[in-house]
Amino acid sequence: MTFRVGDQVRVSYRSHDGHHRTPGYLKGMRGTVLRVHATFTDPETRAYGESGLPERRLYLVDFAAREVWYPNAVDGRIFADVFEHWLEEAS
Amino acid sequence: MSHDHDHITHADEPTVAGRVGALAELLVEKGVLDQETIRARIDWLVSRTPADGARLVARAWLDDAFRQRLLDDARSAALEVGIDPGPSPVVVALENTETAHHVVVCTLCSCYPRSLLGPPPDWYKSLAYRDRAVSDPRGVLAEFGLTLGDDVEVRVVDSTADVRYLVVPQRPPGTDGLDEEALAALVTRDSMIGVARPLAPA
Numbered sequence: 001m002t003f004r005v006g007d008q009v010r011v012s013y014r015s016h017d018g019h020h021r022t023p024g025y026l027k028g029m030r031g032t033v034l035r036v037h038a039t040f041t042d043p044e045t046r047a048y049g050e051s052g053l054p055e056r057r058l059y060l061v062d063f064a065a066r067e068v069w070y071p072n073a074v075d076g077r078i079f080a081d082v083f084e085h086w087l088e089e090a091s
Numbered sequence: 092m093s094h095d096h097d098h099i100t101h102a103d104e105p106t107v108a109g110r111v112g113a114l115a116e117l118l119v120e121k122g123v124l125d126q127e128t129i130r131a132r133i134d135w136l137v138s139r140t141p142a143d144g145a146r147l148v149a150r151a152w153l154d155d156a157f158r159q160r161l162l163d164d165a166r167s168a169a170l171e172v173g174i175d176p177g178p179s180p181v182v183v184a185l186e187n188t189e190t191a192h193h194v195v196v197c198t199l200c201s202c203y204p205r206s207l208l209g210p211p212p213d214w215y216k217s218l219a220y221r222d223r224a225v226s227d228p229r230g231v232l233a234e235f236g237l238t239l240g241d242d243v244e245v246r247v248v249d250s251t252a253d254v255r256y257l258v259v260p261q262r263p264p265g266t267d268g269l270d271e272e273a274l275a276a277l278v279t280r281d282s283m284i285g286v287a288r289p290l291a292p293a
Contacts, residue, residue: 021199021252025226040252043252060183065228072226075245076228076245076246076247078246079247079248080248
């Protein structure tokens with residue numbers, strides 16, 4: 001599904017066998033869509049010599065550092081680029 | 092910050108340079124790349140310096156309409172003033188303010204706006220920076236000599252994919268009347284990664 005700026009999302013908590021661009025420390029974390037960038041070829045297949053098609057939409061997602069690093073007390077925000085197929089709707 | 096501890100090598104393994112050389116040789120042999128393409132790409136990479144990024148920042152400080160265009164679409168803004176924004180189709184400029192400070196990292200590898208800043212410093216590629224910039228940003232910034240007030244929100248930008256990020260630092264005080272060239276001379280590489288403030292005017 002496609003998301004819009006301001007949407008609440010959650011990064012899929014799943015493992016992936018092979019190259020992917022979703023940082024492990026953000027898996028399962030909830031955030032807010034900050035920017036909808038564009039579509040790009042998929043690094044998960046491109047990394048293995050394939051075309052990377054279909055292109056995947058990339059989002060800049062805003063996370064609260066205190067939630068990401070809980071119980072460590074880290075303040076501020078983490079903005080990270082996450083591909084659409086790694087994002088789920090968060091209620 | 093030391094930048095040697097991420098090279099975990101064993102005695103019987105070739106060096107990184109050795110492996111890259113062997114890979115390049117194979118790619119040429121198999122016809123994937125030719126020597127000329129590799130040479131041209133290296134020439135382009137080493138020709139880039141932080142001067143282009145600095146010019147964008149200085150212009151944004153002087154021209155509010157340009158600043159807005161830079162923040163809206165940094166790639167178009169760079170092209171507008173004849174600066175090569177690089178191969179990435181999306182370049183994002185993030186502005187530091189009195190209440191928000193951005194710092195860029197790539198936790199997965201070393202994604203970096205090479206076209207605007209030149210080759211990344213070794214510490215940017217180190218495991219220590221990539222790990223701690225997201226988990227202890229204030230601590231890392233303090234090690235770079237940058238202490239931010241509690242009222243300043245630290246925003247760590249993890250550049251994980253195809254988009255490249257440029258930090259637009261705050262214009263230093265005492266720079267009224269300086270022209271674009273004089274202002275650009277104050278804008279360091281590190282201030283555009285977000286680990287330092289621009290230089291103070293002489």
